[in-house]
Amino acid sequence: MADTNFVDYVKIYARSGNGGPGSTHFRREKSEPKGGPDGGDGGRGGHIILVGNTQMWTLLHLKYRRHVFAGHGESGGKQCSSGADGEDVYLDVPLGTVAKDAETGETLFEITTDGESKILVQGGRGGLGNVHFKSATQQTPRFAQPGEPFVEGWFTLELKILADVGLVGFPSAGKSTLLSVVSAAKPKIADYPFTTLVPNIGIVSYRDNQSFVMADIPGIIEGAHEGKGLGLRFLRHIERNSMLLFMVPADAKDYRKEFGILMNELQQYNPELLDKDRFLVISKSDFLDDELKVEISEQLKDIPHLFISSITGQGIMQLKDKIWQILNK
Missing domain, CATH: 3.40.50.300 (P-loop containing nucleotide triphosphate hydrolases)
Structure with a gap:
């Protein structure tokens, strides 16, 4: 290991994606002008995920990547179509990497096997479309759920050699x-x-x-x-x-x-x-x-x-x- 390349401690800011809002769409067709609600669900926000990689031995690649952002979920659409999920971000780390909350020092998890993946920051859930809120007493719900907001925070990654x-x-x-x-x-x-x-x-x-x-x-x-x-x-x-x-x-x-x-x-x-x-x-x-x-x-x-x-x-x-x-x- 070259002295300048071995990094066993990094602190990163990670933010997941917002969940997409549900749709309040109503079906409108020539043969059925009042077809009722058909708004789809919003897509979930992207996760930030750590993945164990046996070929890696340093956290150097994250030393200069201090801010990591996942994609936002998209809005639901008509005809009960769901919005696309936000893009997940995968961070390869060496085996023996311990993830901690930088503010509290709480240990979240450790990556110990090749290919093992764990979510560091979870994306917000997508909101439900108005089709879910139709009932006998609520035939035309003109509302839908908003998506859950993103989660953000500072995290430390520490490498403990196995x-x-x-x-x-x-x-x-x-x-x-x-x-x-x-x-x-x-x-x-x-x-x-x-x-x-x-x-x-x-x-x-x-x-x-x-x-x-x-x-x-x-x-x-x-x-x-x-x-x-x-x-x-x-x-x-x-x-x-x-x-x-x-x-x-x-x-x-x-x-x-x-x-x-x-x-x-x-x-x-x-x-x-x-x-x-x-x-x-x-x-x-x-x-x-x-x-x-x-x-x-x-x-x-x-x-x-x-x-x-x-x-x-x-x-x-x-x-x-x-x-x-x-x-x-």
Whole structure:
């Protein structure tokens, strides 16, 4: 994903269409000059609809389309003919898009499957024509229903990445390198913090032509839940991961403390994140000899963990096996 192309939050103004008014027409023919009411119904106003598209991964296409308007329904006609419905507007969005009312913050719905469609703003209903109001005591109703008015408002669309595995760690923990090794993804990799500025996704091949999806989330720092660093903006992507893979580099000063800080940030942001399956890897382990690994394992004896190196390939296959076991338990 190019940094400039990844957009995971947009705010749009959406307005549906008015419903068309019903007709008050009366049938007038040479053989029947007083034929009675035959006014048709008005067409409904157009909806604004979100549609899931598995080929999309960003909301960039909506960033500059701040105002969206649906078509108005047309008036009913004679001979009980209904007016045409207003034109619906379909907005393709990536899977994992959450629609919210911008004023109240209320979550309206989430798009999670390809082709799934949900109405963001409903068009007004068309009014009934006068033919519906004819009765024994009202032979010539000279009125019809007006159409319902449009609905409008500001809405936010937030993208929460759908992935099987979410990588969680401090900047420079080796998350992007791991993703580049186990998948075809090409995240930006450099020897300075916050190299990753947007989430990256890769499909990891496994045994017997099976696979799972891994997401590299921009590095979290202590205080991310309070808005420090980049973490707060991207923590929501972790909410949709099936399991969390914590990464602490081999050159860390205190492995248990770093793992605890990461856990605390997730808990402060959303306590439900701690209900997810999780596993810890010590990355860059090609720096460690066997004696150091034993020492570290003693510190982490109550935390399931594995030593890996994305550079030498150490532990990578065992990690895939472990992830697959957790995802399919």
